[in-house]
Amino acid sequence: MRTATLVSLGLFLAACGPAPPPTATTAIVAAPPPASTSVVAAASSVAVADIDGGGLESFLQCDDRTRLAQPIATQAVKLLADPRLHCQGQDASSDAALHCTPAEPLSVYGRRIFEFDLTQSASEHRLSMQVQGDRASLVSDAADETKIAISSDAEGRQFLDLAAHGGHNGERLVFADGKDVNQATLDCVLTVAVDAPSTATAAATKPPAKPSPPAAPKTDASRVLGSGSISGQIQYPSEAIPPMHVCAISSDGKQFSCTRTTVDQHEYRIENLAPGDYRVYGWLHEGDMRVIRASEMRWCIRAPCPPGPPITVALKTGEHFDKAVLNDYAESFPDMPAEP
Structure with a gap:
């Protein structure tokens, strides 16, 4: 009887078998965020191509008219992303x-x-x-x-x-x-070209014609008067400074204005100069040195220091420049303008 009970228990356990493995569950993975669409990210890819092609150098040399014509927002994308x-x-x-x-x-x-x-x-x-x-x-x-x-x-x-x-x-x-x-x-x-209005619109909005003013009198183009002025010291290598005919002459030779200095006059001033680039010369009426000019000052260890290049004064409307010092022999110079 005991043996039969043990056999029945063994058969029951065999019928049940091992427990089945747990059912596998599928993990839910979050979707990746969408790719960035920021202006800076877009600009980075554009800028790399731009740098490789030398676009920035051409742009700064004023050789890239197409790029200069682009809207500023388009240009900003490239410039903001350029690491240079x-x-x-x-x-x-x-x-x-x-x-x-x-x-x-x-x-x-x-x-x-x-x-x-x-x-x-x-x-x-x-x-x-x-x-x-x-x-x-x-x-x-x-x-x-x-x-x-x-x-x-x-x-x-x-x-x-x-x-x-x-x-x-x-x-x-x-x-x-x-x-x-x-x-x-x-x-x-x-x-930038601006679209002109149509002919009909222009005719409708055109104001009545005004009588033409009388023609201005003709003037000598070489003596157009302006409101600028140049002045400076006269550094002459002698105790006595001779009288001079001092003139400021434009780089193209078309504009000039002059003044006359007297004996031992240490400074000069030239008025009525139109805007432009000028150099200053002084013609002497006595002595061996016939012409002196305004030159840049140079520093050196041992005197006398050699003079620098001639000063070019870039004069604006109504401006006064007061540091054109007459201090150097002029080996070459323009023709002397007429006496003031």
């Missing part, structure tokens, strides 16, 4: 500006670029750079490299018309004095 620049927006108006400073040395016409601004309006797109060196030498170097003649507008500002260089119609380089000492401003300016 630190850029930031200035305002949110329609004439919004982007200000950038190089994080590594960048140059134009062999001169270091300190900073630049990008601005746009309805009539023009402008890239304005602060570069190393004075304005007069920058103008000369740019003209030599581009082989374009220097032009001046009605206010005396000098520029190069790039329409004669590579077919860039409406584009020009404009030069001005810089924000700081030994700096100059170089602007790449692209004029």
Whole structure:
């Protein structure tokens, strides 16, 4: 009886068998976040191609007219992502500006670029750079490299018309004095065409014609009077300073103004100068040295110090320059203008 009970218990346990493994559950994995669509991320991919292609260098050389013509928002995408620049927006108006400073040395016409601004309006797109060196030498170097003649507008500002260089119609380089000492401003300016109104609209809104004013009297182009002036000391290598005929003559030779000094006069002043670049010469009426000029001062260890190059005075409307010192023999000089 005991044996039968044990056999029955064994058969029951065999029928039950081992317990089945637990049912596997499928883990729920969170979906990855969507790819970033930020402006900076998009700009990074664009900027890499731009850097590899030398786009920034061409843009700062004013050679990329297509890029200068793009909306400022499009240009900002590239400039903000460029690791060679630190850029930031200035305002949110329609004439919004982007200000950038190089994080590594960048140059134009062999001169270091300190900073630049990008601005746009309805009539023009402008890239304005602060570069190393004075304005007069920058103008000369740019003209030599581009082989374009220097032009001046009605206010005396000098520029190069790039329409004669590579077919860039409406584009020009404009030069001005810089924000700081030994700096100059170089602007790449692209004029934007504005749609003209229809003929019917223009005729309907055209004001009645006014009578033409009488013609202005003709004047000698070489003696256009202005409101600028130049002055300085007379450093003559003798105890007595002879009388002189001192003149400021423009770099193109078309503008000049003169004054007459007397014996032992230690300073001079020249008035009525129009805007432009001038050099100052003094013609003597006695002695062996016939002409002296205003030259830059140089420092040296042992006197006498050799004189520097002649001073070129970049004069604006109504400006007065008081450091053109007559201090050097002039080996070459222009013809003496007429006595004042």
